[in-house]
Amino acid sequence: MKTSFRGALGAAALLACSTSAFAHAVMAVREASPGASYRGVVQVMHGCEGSPTVAVRVTIPDGVAGARPMPKPGWTLSTVKGPYARPYSNGHSETAEGVKEITWTGGSIPDDAFDEFTFQAQIADSFEPGAVIRFPIVQTCAAGESRWTEIPAAGQDAHALRYPAPGVTVVAAVATSGSDTIKVGALTIAQPWMRATPTGAAVAGGYVRITNTGTTPDRLVAASIPLAGRGEVHEMANVNGVMTMNEVAGGLAIPAGGTVELKPGGYHLMFMDLTSGPKAGETVRGTLTFEKAGKVDVAFRVSPVGAPGPSGGAMSEHQHH
């Protein structure tokens, strides 16, 4: 009896799994944070019962602002703009309307192939962690259409729906594992820090560990702090026995599934034209800019002048190009 009971449970679990495997269109990045940018990746898993996919339309729900689609070779992009349910504020200005719908048409994805459609947007800071933001998606095929547009009623389980709109779960911008860790989409940005600079120093180095838990690479393309006129992403190189550093051309790649550590003697952020030096014990707010994840606000903890970093070395020993 016990064995057959287990067998019945297994069959039920299999059924539940096959329902999600049946989904034709999903959102690849399943988490978003209030007040942060969100990279939406609509994944088209297959066509409509043998027919190729020829159009993909995603509805941008309330609370998601500033949506910008990524053009896709071979596809024509169109957007529908409209008023937001509530004006969106990014702290500097308010926006009352924007893109509410994005459509890619004109291409063709064979039924047995897979493809992705990308957009970027800002998540309103009014969302509470645990909330689910649903993005209705309509997939049009040469023959037929799949409408992943059903929104569960309050308290209703989305699994009870036949064609639920793909959901993205809101998670707190600062992870509970440590106050120095920030999650933005697929990126985890851990322990931003810098060293206090000697009096009169014109440059300061910044360090951080970045992990990409997603399936697509990203790039760290810029960094800034209010104390510095400009910031760059640098790499160290040993040229004829002399350590030199240069800006990383095109930005620092953060590979899918990989971790990149910026540390003394290696990749680092270089803040130049300092108007005043960072002082030990203070926290310097700054912004990292990623090609896909967008702008991320971070806080660099400042260690004493020459403090040993994770692997030693001091910026002042290095020549600058």
Ligand SMILES: [Cu+2]
């Ligand atoms: Cu440098």
